[in-house]
Amino acid sequence: MNLLMLYRGPLASCNYDCPYCPFAKRRDTPAQLREDRAALSRFVEWVVANPHGDTLSVLFTPWGEGLTRSWYRQALVRLSHLPHVERVAIQTNLAGRLAWTADADPERLALWATYHPGQTSRDRFLTACATLRRHGIRHSVGMVGLPEHHAEAVTMRDALPAQTYLWINAADGHVYSADEEARWTAVDPLFGYSVRPHASAGHECWAGETAISVNGDGLVRRCHFLPEAIGNLYDDTFRTALTARACPAASCDCHIGYVHLKRLGLHQVFAGGIAERIPAGPPPAWGAPGPHVRSAAAARTAPR
Template structure:
């Protein structure tokens, strides 16, 4: 017996959520090693064994292939490794390859700039770097040499520091030496309470410091995460963001597509930039514009 949909009395056809025209993807593979030993970082001087490095390389290769093949949506990619990715050749190669894909709007990575940046000349201008200066781990001259090379080859980047009291003088020197067009951001140090005077000093360097200095009450708030932004780990598990563990599906079986939709945040607070930047009430997409993933102001 045939059923004609749309006739009076017929049951409505369930709608299938559509994939947004643009999707931001934050990718984090198994890599957790770093060549720096910053006292405020739990991954300082951590060394990944060769089997884990091979696993990370294979996982990244699979992800890059997925991006290349997924041409029905415009993609922006931010690599957020626990450790330092650019000292590994496969991250550099991935950024260059993805930057030349017509459907990739942006590709960026969080980095300490320990590695040389000449390879960025092979990347398209869609590639950018989110760099962090760590006083005590590298000289200012060496760090600035990387920045100046990026300026020479015309690649976009932001630079930031952790707002510890002992970093303020170095941050002032950094600001004075950078090109005026380069955004210098400051992350509030975890566990540090800022007096009004301290907050004012850091805000003089970064007008957006107030976004970082106090956690944002996020419970029940609308967020782009899970709707037009997702996080992905090495095995392809897709989550709304790095801070909500509930999976939405898997990147490689397509189950993520049906899971995208507007959702309120389920966490009480959000205190990390890669999380709260997606909270809709904060309006930070307007502040950063197309540079939202690489933390470059509009």
């Protein structure tokens, strides 16, 4: 089996104070950090043991910033050298030092990076991206599509190499006019998938079949957005629950969820880069119609 595992431990602290994030500038206590470190260690040992002989991919999706913690950096390096791990990735703001990436296998390590204007300078963020390129580390770059950040997004798109995908997440609570959507789509040809929720009730999803969400205690759910547990990683009870089934939620509005909705075909769009949010093949000319733009347009007009 090829299994994608989204892991989220107790860590909830972040060094940024983005106004749209509930974990801004939150600090974990020493006890909470020890708990997170122990939980991550247990998870890593399970992946190393690979009791079912699967091909695994791992995406760390911490509530806070993981790369400021040594145990996440060590876990990424260690897992990147395992032959049965196809990809290991983490969502990060790239605020920490990146020299450690030189110790990882660049064929397996990838970073899902987010640029937050006002929290770091553009030059500093671009320097971090250049470091990743120097070490051969696959990475995507993303921003939240706030109106006040559009000009910065255009500048960032121009500053990044053409082969680096810059994704835009629709801002929570913001309704985009047709003109606004077109402007953001000129930056990210796949913005059409993010701009509004996707109807999911009754539709089959790879989540719970070939992708799972794992908590620090080993509790396994189909995805981060469905509370029902389907078993536990460490007693193998999750294994028999891996099967195709329809989603019970009315809608799905987060990329790590709707990327698995079978009807959207995004496993093909992101083939080989689902964990790190990198589309397959070279991106289309930014701002010009291309196959991914047409896919996004189809998603906008499809029944929801």
